[in-house]
Amino acid sequence: GSVDTVKSAQFHPFVRVIFASTAGTLLELGIGPIVTAGLIIQLLAGSDLIGFDNTNPEDRALFTTVSKIFSFLMIAFQSAAYIVTGQYGRLTLSTAVIIFGQLFIAGFVLMMLDEMVQKGWGIGSGISLFIVAGITKTIWMSSFNLYPSADGRRIGAIWAFFEGIMRGDPVLDWFYRPGYPDMIGLLTTIAVFAFVVYVEGMRVELPISHSSFRGFRGKMPIKLLYVSNIPVILTYTLFGFVQMVSQLVWSRWNADNGNTLLNMFGTFNATTGRPTGGLVYYTTSPGSLGGVVNEPIRALVYLLIVVAICVLFSLTWLEIGGLGAENMADQLLSSGMQVPGFRRSRRPLVALLNRYIPTITVIGGFIIGMLAALSEFLNVFGSGMGALLCVSIMYQYYQTMVQEQVDELYPFLRGAFSR
Template sequence: MGVIDVLAAVGERFPAVRKPERKPTLYRRLAWTGVILVLYFIMSNIPLYGIPPQNIGGQVDLQRIIFASSAGTLMELGIGPIVTASLIIQVLVGAKIIKLDLADPEGRRKFTSAQKVLALAFAALEAVAFTVGGRYWVGTAIEPGPLDYALVSLQLFLGALLVIYFDEVMQKGWGIGSAISLFILAGVAQGVVWSMFGTIPGVALDYGLVPAIISNPDLTLLARPNGFPDLTGFFATLAAIILLVYLQAMRVEIPITSERFKGIRSRVPLQFIYVTNIPILLVGILVSDLLLIQGLLADYLGVESRAYQIYSSIVYYLSPPRGVVQSIADPVKTAVFIASWTVLSIIFGYMWVEIAGLNPREQAERLIKGGLAIPGMRSDPRVLERVLRRYIYPLTFLSSLIVAAMVIVADIFGAYGTGTGLLLAVGIINQYYAMITRERALETYPLLRRILGEEVV
């Protein structure tokens, strides 16, 4: 019995959300999605009991966006545990280290159960690490005891547990999409709104752009210090959204013909952004995890320790700058950020194409199995692979480079919600639009639903 089997066996002992006997209507699924979204916002604003008052508001950073977290609340861990667990298992499966067929229902069941157990393990580990390190009592006269540690750790763990079950409710068909995507989108939207209208009592009443315009409407709003939202970031946000929508709609078409129905020709559309947002998402997760470890090292080793200072210096140069002022003030950091994120995005792009089965060999095999071929070419996987290689690998390089460049430029100019957040948000909105359009079509034309074998409650 392998590791994945052990984790799956343990996961099956946990309570699980049952799939609906018949598929709920679109409006019922939208209602469930709305309820879960409201619960997320409520949890993001409920402070942890037993800790000194925390300033929940503040600047929108990469870690907060990627993990949909909110400091000092029940959503402190956010989706971090489940995202990290899912990523680890997917990489191991894609690299054939763990043999698991995700196309098989039994394989998917094992994957889901193992992911739940691993996510719970990460949640417990992070919850204990956050509290024992004394993070919530730094700078106060309070000396926490074992009971305080246990109480706060339990709250953090329960918050992460609820997120895992929220995602399970969505994935089992009660809602639309996944809770992970929903919470990331909500976090980005919240960050954009905060950058526009936010105020920090006692620190910066003019933090957001609109309060700043009202209190001091002058040219300093073009580029504000301290990473505060400015007009440059506002226009960068608009430009990034428009460009992302345009690029994600672009396709590269490959002509094909059917071996079964001679003379019928069509085209296979490949997304111009072939790797979608996966490479930059992986870079964001990597840097976010490094930032998380940095916080834990500060708790346990202290900010004066040599190890912490070396580590924090590395993370500092890998982290995105906040706006034009910071980018110009530290050109070395900006240069290292640009180079590291570009290289990592390209590496992760190629890695994901191989792991996710998007490489030329597997795409050629799918075409052959579907009875399709390229006009003028023999129906041989090796021949098709050579043709597809001319399309797929250049697209992988170019799309990885483009998404990295867009995120880097957006961060340098201080786009609201961070460049990574905007990239993820636009992709998630496109996915939701496609899913809702499909569901509307199935409800409008019941015959399509019968053909697909779906029934409505």
């Protein structure tokens, strides 16, 4: 039978951006299973639920093996979940098995490509490359797509802008097109990228020196976006999970939206598959400015939820991700570094770092939460998370290359600034 991809195309689009997923294709899952598996393993290791010593080669090898096995399991689970939740409509058993096999094999190929990059056939990680490539493609197609749209103009915002001028359309129509990429979205995208680049450079710098090399002095930067893009990924992964479970419950036991208790989790339009109420309704963006104007309460609640959860995940990841003041103090001391004016012991160094790290983490979580939500309202190409991820990943590539140069020049500092 034919596969209905209408609902699939509308299913948590913001998650598709950060997971390099494309609806209705072999890349339906994108890198979602790999990222999810990695985050879960890191959470377990960071919270000491599983023993892991990063300095032990055997532990590192075991950690890598467990991550791969867990990635396989997540690929199988998410492939099955997309079929069970009705993302492709009602399928025969044979069709379901074929689609499951296609999704699983595609996920396996992506995992192998990521492995090749990490083994030295590229720079950084394959996951980062997939994310940047997906975001770049979205921005390019939103700007330059030549395919005609229903309003008689091209889908690409730049072509549509000039076509609107030549046709003599009202000035507002040159810049704003509901349901399609427009110049407001393009200009906002440029502004968001510029803002993210600026924020990425904001930091507090603590002076440091080496206890054994008196001539060496430097600065330890504590970035405003200290925990990077992890809170955004966790937040929208949570939203995607809420949507998947809600749609599964709705399709199986509440398709008529008649169960009051289940309606609290989510109700959906039977034709379009869009959420119409419940928890899932408020964890889904109302869309563009038009949606915000039509549903201001939903937009406000969505904004508050995104910001609150981003801040919460920022503080959580601070501890379980090994980025807290205690961990950073241990890293500095173990590498022979110290802060001038402070005794070279753990307690005063932890107290000093605690003046900055928790506050910066909360502010950073608030900023990325606001950026992510507001960018969805303003129709930013690739979304605000996409801009944040793209800039932060490219910045990490830059830092990686600089770090390699520092390690070559100063081998005794290797590991001091690895985080």
